Amino acid sequence: MAVLNKIRQRSVFLIVIIALALFSFVLADLIRNGGAISQKAENTIATINGKDIDRTEFARKVELASRSFGGGTSSIQAVNYVWNQELRETVFEEQFEELNIRVGEDQVNQLLEESLANNPTFLNEAGVFDKAKMQEYVANVKATSPQAYQQWLDFEVSVSKGAREQTYLNMIKAGVGSTLKEGELAYKMENDNVDIKYVQLPFSSIEDTEVEVTDAEIKAYIDAHKDQYKAEASRSIRYVLFNEVPSQEDEDQIKAEVAALLDDKVEFNEVTKTNDSVLGFKNIDVKDAEEFVNQNSAVKFDSGFKFKKDLPTTEADTIYNLGIGDVYGPYKDGDYIKISKVVAQKQMPDSVKASHILVSWAGLGTAGDIKRTKEEAKTLADSIIAVTQADNTKFSALATQFSADTSSKDKGGDLGYFSPGRMVPAFNDYCFENKTGDQGIIETQFGYHIINIEDQKNEQKAIKVATVAQKVEPSEKND
Structure with a gap:
């Protein structure tokens, strides 16, 4: 009792102490989180299971979705599409991590082959997918077009994600089974037939004025059937979409x-x-x-x-x-x-037909089991071109024997017709700046190429253009 009496006597003092403690707790939290309105909060439009969705990144994905769908899709549809993708990806990623689902390199390569099986860029003369053509294409875009190479990497990531999702869904299917009783019931539901005759008396045939339902009867019915009237909590949300597009003043x-x-x-x-x-x-x-x-x-x-x-x-x-x-x-x-x-x-053809013999050396991605040095590769290339310039009919046989390009060596090094920009720069320049019948050696990141220009089509004027370009972007004046 003495203790309680002392607490009552000092109640004001205790209230002040508790208030100060609460205030220091709130202040510390504000400092720790960078203030009530932090930069992070401003840049986050939503949080899915603890993962923040960045506003700028979300807007970029919406813009990409709108472009890919074309003009027939509204902004709202693009936003909903990206949101559903973010939601799906986050939920799936949690399951992948929890179950430790991984996709191996061989599986990804197999899925790439299946996805590109009908793409003419990667088919050989027999109309069959050629893995070497795919590797050559990837190496080519990596060397010549960073943007196209990034699109290829994004495609590989997409295929990998799809493989993990398929693995996860297959695991779910494998875990779902049916009992014999369930099978028996399903059989009876499909095969047992009963003839029924009935007379329908619809409620609509009865006039409303003939039936009187009191409030007490309604309440009593609802109380007796509460489970039928339960509803999950819901929210009504309205939002306004402000498109960040440049104005005429910006342009x-x-x-x-x-x-x-x-x-x-x-x-x-x-x-x-x-x-x-x-x-x-x-x-x-x-x-x-x-x-x-x-x-x-x-x-x-x-x-x-x-x-x-x-x-x-x-x-x-x-x-x-x-x-x-x-x-x-x-x-x-x-x-x-x-x-x-x-x-x-200058005048240049719009397409060239050429063959080549690729002489590689140890350390290059095209070398395989080759052990020769770069100097030995150059000596070999010089020897081969000396033979082919003297007798061009031997080019095909030498390509089959010495070329490190697995996609063309069995065809005598034939690359078919290609347009400007399809090959790596040094290879492209030689083929389009020289004439039909010319042979030469050029060096690229794949090795030494002995090139034979077989044909050139549709020679016409081509121009080199220096262009200064500035992107029109929304300014702060539109905020």
Whole structure:
């Protein structure tokens, strides 16, 4: 009793102590989490089983989904599609980790072969999937197109995820069984027949005025059948979607900035403390165009020659007919504002038929069991081309004997017809810059190629275009 009496006497003091403790607890939590409105909270649109969904990444996936579906899909449908994918992926990933489900490299390769079995890019002359062609394609895009190589890696990840999902679903199917009683009941339900005659008296045939139901009867019925009226908790949600798209003002601003690059300007040099004249895109020498583009463009300089069909559709006629050194733009191409300058032109075929003998050396991905050094490979390549230049009829037999390209060696090294950009740069340049009948040796990341140009088709004008491109993006003025 004495203790209780002391507590009553100091009740105000105890209340103050408890309040301070609670306040320090809340304050510490706020500090630990970066404040009530943290950056993390601002960038997180949802949390699925503890996994935060980043707003920027989610928006990027919605944009990709909208592009892949085309114009027939609304923004809401794209959002719902991406959300369902995120939900499905998160739930599946938890099960994969809990059950330790993994997919081996051999299984992924098998699924890749099945997925690409009908793709003509990976078929041999017999119309059968050729694994070597797939490997050559991957090596080619890795060396020539980072974007295409990333798309291939994303495709492999997608196939791997699909394999894990299939493994998981197969495990579920294997665990579901039926008893003999269930089978017996299913049999009876399907095969036992009974003839029934009945008379239907629908409730609608009775006038409502003939029946009076009191509130007490309704309440009594509900109380007696509560299980029929249970409902799960639900929420009604409304949301507004704000598309982050550039305005006309944003487009005009980028167009003005790109147009300003056309003409010469004067800039103050902080080092020399003098005004320097800076040449504009119109006046730079064609040999300096590459450096200018790489300094001022969101898309780096493309050194390849383009045919008319490779140029932006709406501007192709104008750009294709420009003279060397002429400039066109600004013009809009997709999400970019561009200015283009023709820096070179030449006549070149739109397709080439060639054969090659690939001489590899130890350490390369194409070497296999080959033990020769790079120097020995060069000596061998020089010896082979000396024979083929003297007697071209021996090219096919030598390809079968020495070529490390498993996809073409059995065909005498024949690669068929291909268009510009299909091969790695050095190989591509040799085939399109030389003439039918020429033979030469070039080096790539695969080894030494002894190339025989067999045919060239449809020679026409091709141009090299230096293009400065800036993407039109939403500005903060639209917020």
